[in-house]
Amino acid sequence: MTVADEIEKRSAVKKAASSAVSGSNGHSSPAEREAAIARLRTMLLIRRFEERTFYEYTSPRTLPDGTREMKIGGFCHLYSGQEAIAVGCAALFDKSRDYLINGYRCHGHSLALGMNPHTAMAELFGRATGCSKGKGGSMHLFEVSAGNLGGHGIVGAQIPLGLGTAFAQKYRKTGGVTFCFMGDGAINQGTFNEALNLASLYKVPCIYVVENNGVAMGTQVERSSAEKDLAERACGYAMPHWNIDGNDVDTVITEFGKAVDRARSGGGPSYIVANTYRFRGHSMSDPMKYRKMSDGKWSPEVEEAKKHDPILLYSNRLMQAGIISAQQIEAMEAKVNEEVEAAIHQAEADPNPALEDRFNDVLAETYPYQPK
Amino acid sequence: MAVMQLREALRSAMTEEMERDENVFLMGEEVAEYNGAYKVSEGMLERFGPDRVIDTPISESGFSGLGVGAAMVGLRPIIEFMSWSFTLVCLDQIVNNAANVRYMSGGQVKIPITFRGGNGIAHQLGATHSHRTESIYARIPGLIVVTPSNSADAKGLLKSSIRCDDPVIFLENEKMLNDKGDVPEGEFTLPLGVADVERQGADVTLISYGRPLDRVVRPAVKALTENENIDVELINLRTLRPLDTQTLLESIKKTNRCVIVDEDWGYCGMGSGILFKLQEPAFDYLDAPIKYVHSDEIPVPYNHHLEEAMMPSVDKIVSAVKEVCYR
Structure with missing residues (x-):
């Protein structure tokens, strides 16, 4: 095969992927309307959870002896503004056979896959009742029974893990797919190159999603990637790669759906750059100076981004389609707020792990180990 | 077999x-x-x-x-x-x-x-x-x-x-x-986390693992037995984590002397970690400080003679064992 043939073939693959028929996410049937409302609700839940997390993180509790103690410790990265991506993924996710693996900005995906907000908040509070028993924290929310294989704290470290879970799905012929999420910062790690090449070489059912919020901690994409079109960063792996609007949940479902169809039918991996915007700082200690003007006011990009708030977009769409009214959204929001308050209240009241528990969950076997 | x-x-x-x-x-x-x-x-x-x-x-x-x-x-x-x-x-x-x-x-x-x-x-x-x-x-x-x-x-x-x-x-x-x-023929497994006392002895506990055992440690035991009349208890660790500290301590309680041999660097090397596990519980039973025979603390040289020189040798082990036995 000549090089020209190869290039022709690849561009055909790319076109086929981007024009494939999307999964059904219309609003015609009652079930679809109900699903749309549930998606809006989940987006509202994530937003409220994150904004309340911001408040709890910055509001230390006062102990009986007068000293102050952080409620949430360590690094904490909020998902506000990116909700459509996790919720779109969840709409396609089959918990009986699919896996999701993630970087550290993992609260939103965990809630979207059905994690109880109390379980998530209790983990942030380091409680024994947290999803990871207080041993993981904000960056390491796991719910393996729901296919949620965790947030992972080292940038890019999860990319080969997603390759491995997808390899297992192919090895066992389960028909399952893996969603492997990363931020725009992670694509500059070496693991990105190794894992994407292997994923395509072994044709594993992995959907690599870059959530491009434009800034890796404080370094804008323009300063971190020589190729400004992040979809093109995957052009050397013989897999479909394309950009999508990550703020439009319907678009996310349609475009992720193409990759899911391809992966489930044995076509191999895809690479999607979901373009979005992070409303909060990188982590809790980030004053976002890089988004401020010399006079200290927010730069116009912030106001512009708020116009494309995924929740605003979706609310308006559902209202225009007559699926939900403004009053109903307001009522739903009030319910969600109550749910998050109850989660915080419960997490606050929950116990810390027993000190002896620190020795548990290190190893699965007891030693000396003799096979049966 | x-x-x-x-x-x-x-x-x-x-x-x-x-x-x-x-x-x-x-x-x-x-x-x-x-x-x-x-x-x-x-x-x-x-x-x-x-x-x-x-x-x-x-x-x-x-x-x-x-x-x-x-x-x-x-x-x-x-x-x-x-x-x-x-x-x-x-x-x-x-x-x-x-x-x-x-x-x-x-x-x-x-x-x-x-x-x-x-x-x-x-x-x-x-x-x-x-x-x-x-x-x-x-x-x-x-x-x-x-x-x-x-x-x-x-x-x-x-x-x-x-x-x-x-x-x-x-x-x-x-x-x-x-x-x-x-x-051994047929289904054969060995436990993880258990050291092998491959030679019983009364005078000194010699601890090692992996390649140096055959390369230098077993020949050193032979030389000590034949030439020095020192009865070595030789322990092959098999598992480095978790360390079978119990077997090592039982041996030291019997011999009251101990030498560790590996090809690692000494400082923060494998043997240093083993020493950390032993020195306190073994202290009251020891008649001499535990000796650690390790490689020289240099990058591993290419030249055959230099490489050989940096690693533990039969002579280095024999000297260390004699030293802890005050011989």
Whole structure:
């Protein structure tokens, strides 16, 4: 095969992927309307959870002896503004056979896959009742029974893990797919190159999603990637790669759906750059100076981004389609707020792990180990 | 008993475990079509096919992480590294992912994976290819570190490692692969976390593991017995983490003297870690300070004579043993 043939073939693959028929996410049937409302609700839940997390993180509790103690410790990265991506993924996710693996900005995906907000908040509070028993924290929310294989704290470290879970799905012929999420910062790690090449070489059912919020901690994409079109960063792996609007949940479902169809039918991996915007700082200690003007006011990009708030977009769409009214959204929001308050209240009241528990969950076997 | 090369014992262990459990697969550089860089996996592609014996490109982070991900969801990968020295480029996948993910998920996943390959100094490979990685991995909670010193160890320990539900670092040495030894016939496993007292003795406890046992330690024991009339109790550790401290202490209580031998660097080396475990509980039983015979603290030189000179030798071990015996 000549090089020209190869290039022709690849561009055909790319076109086929981007024009494939999307999964059904219309609003015609009652079930679809109900699903749309549930998606809006989940987006509202994530937003409220994150904004309340911001408040709890910055509001230390006062102990009986007068000293102050952080409620949430360590690094904490909020998902506000990116909700459509996790919720779109969840709409396609089959918990009986699919896996999701993630970087550290993992609260939103965990809630979207059905994690109880109390379980998530209790983990942030380091409680024994947290999803990871207080041993993981904000960056390491796991719910393996729901296919949620965790947030992972080292940038890019999860990319080969997603390759491995997808390899297992192919090895066992389960028909399952893996969603492997990363931020725009992670694509500059070496693991990105190794894992994407292997994923395509072994044709594993992995959907690599870059959530491009434009800034890796404080370094804008323009300063971190020589190729400004992040979809093109995957052009050397013989897999479909394309950009999508990550703020439009319907678009996310349609475009992720193409990759899911391809992966489930044995076509191999895809690479999607979901373009979005992070409303909060990188982590809790980030004053976002890089988004401020010399006079200290927010730069116009912030106001512009708020116009494309995924929740605003979706609310308006559902209202225009007559699926939900403004009053109903307001009522739903009030319910969600109550749910998050109850989660915080419960997490606050929950116990810390027993000190002896620190020795548990290190190893699965007891030693000396003799096979049966 | 069957006489096997150490490489044949490894192959036999992998083959039996792959026949026993279809979740076990072998992956690494040149393991399939090339029949193994050191011919450990010779014939396995033919036997198990390309779905279970899988060649990789030179991407240690990629395929070691693949193994961890596959293990998280229940497969039992055997990941072969051509050299443990090359794992310095994928330390994150082993130290952060294989060792920590179970803990950070509150015990929601198991990581039943075996990483194996050649470790340590393997003759004139130069500094970058001669790393003794045992002290890197043996200090990591969440990992099991195993090292065979003969064919029987290789088979029994590798089978147990593959069957174990925890991540195992299995450290071979390229220079040992041709060594022949007896291996019990039929199903044969050895426990992990148990040291082997391979020679009973009354005068001094000699602790070592892996390649130096055959290269210098066993010959030193012979010299001490024949020329110095010193009765050595020789312990082959087999597992470096978790360390079988109990067996070591029982021996020291009997002999009151101890020498540790490895090919690591001394400072923060494997033997230093063993010393940390022993010095306090053994203190009241010792008639002399524990001696640690290790390699010189320099990068491993290429030249044969320089390389030999930096490593523990029969003479260095004999001197150390005589010193703790005040002879």
